[in-house]
Amino acid sequence: MERRWRILGGCGLIAGIFLFVQLGALALVQPFESAGYQAVExxxxxxxxxxxxxxxxxxxxxxxxxxxxxxxxxIRGLIVFSAAWLSLYVFQVLVPPVFTYAGLNVGAVLLALGLGTALLVYPEWYVIDSAGAVMGAAAAGLFGISFGVLPALVLLTVLAVYDAISVYGTEHMLTLASGVMDLRVPVVLVIPMTLSYSYLDATTPNPTAEDETSDDSAAANDDTEATTGTGEADESDDVHADPLERDALFIGLGDAIIPSILVASAAFFASSDVLSVFGVPLPALTAMVGSYLGLTILLWMVLKGRAHAGLPLLNGGTIAGYIVGALATGISLVDALGLGPYL
Incomplete structure (x- = not known):
């Protein structure tokens, strides 16, 4: 029973990070637009x-x-630099420019440098997840104001197909995930299952080894203990363990960012007469609901003990939720898909 509560807590943390990214993106789209951060004409x-x-x-x-x-x-250096750079966008619109130098908000720059330094010096799981949440909100907000609904739908659809091919077909995404996890950077979110878990001490699992394991082999290893966070267990222990025994779950930051782009876009580009709930246009709100339905199914599948492509479910749920909300507000399907100017 205790293990199941730990899993529920971990899933709740994942949902909380996803919610932070989505709400953060929604809160940032207007400040980003006012600051001139829209990347395309x-x-x-x-x-x-x-x-x-x-x-x-x-x-x-x-x-x-x-x-x-x-x-x-x-690659680690480039990712840490990207994390600091993206966070600077957020801090520049949130931190009052009390002190400036050469046109830069000194407080915002110091916070961004602090985030980058923390990732370099002490990449513990909570540092990585906190930085990832800020990066996610920034990226989703920036793309949300730069991609109208049609480009956002194209992006989510193509990336969902690509994710499925790269995980189940070529499997190069599993190789990439394995390499990135060793770098301890905010590309993969780390969700601890125990209070004593330390990402710095733990042996990172190998997704490619997990995928190569047959169903019979996985069943035979159901009782294998997961990595305890002390680094004493080898990779195969964590990979083949019962998911309820693991000390951590891992999910890509892109799984939080990509669906949130449509959420932010649907809110930013919604016309003023679209029904809103709590200040959020209904299509954006139902897109959020759809993403959580996809996340629920994804976590249910992952907890069965195998790596899965996240974007087909997450993007599919987000797109479906967006369309339902758009139709419910009286928007035609053609306009909801952004195809009006082309028909």
Whole structure:
């Protein structure tokens, strides 16, 4: 029973981080727009998302090559720099510019540098998750104001397909996840199952080994103990353990960011006459609900003991929720999909 409560607590933490990213993005879209952070001239252009998808493919290839040729610390440095840079966007619109130098908000810069330093010096799970939550809200907000609904829908659809292929087909995403987890950076969220868990001391699991294990082998290892956080257990212990025995769960930060882009976009680009609930346009709110339905199913599948592609369920739920909310407010399907200008 205690183990199940630990799992419920871990799932609750995942849901809380997802909620922080979504609410953070919703809160940031207007300040970001006022600060001039919109990255494209025409947010309704669907080719915007195609360029971003191309950038993801290039970044994935570069990271895989870096892991192969043992220059992964360069990747770690770039990710930490990106975390500090993204957090600077957030802090610049939230921290009053009491002190400025060369046009920069000194307080915001110091906070961003502090976040980056913490990731370099002490990448414990709560440091990684906190930085990831800030990064997620910033990224979702920035893309939310830069991608209209149609580009956002294209982005979520293509990335869902890509995620499924890269996890179940080529499996290179599992290799990438394994390499990134060793770097201890906020690309993968770390969800502890015990109060004593330390990410710094634990042996990171190998998703590729998990995927290669047959169902019979997994069943035979149901009683294997998970990594205890002391680093004494080897990787196979944590990989093949009963999920209820594990000391930590892992979920990609992108699984929180990508669906939240549509949530932010649906809110930012909603017309003023669209029904709102608690200040959030209904299509954006139902998109959030849909993402949580997808997350619930994803966690249920993950707790069965195998790595799964998150975006097909998360993006699918978010898109379905958005469409339901848009139709409920009287928006036609064509307009809800952003296809009106093209038909």
């Amino acid at each position: 025409d947010p309704s252009d669907p080719t915007n998302s195609l360029m971003y998808i191309g950038a993801i493919l290039v970044a994935t290839a570069v990271m895989l090559l870096a892991f192969r040729y043992d220059v992964d610390q360069l």
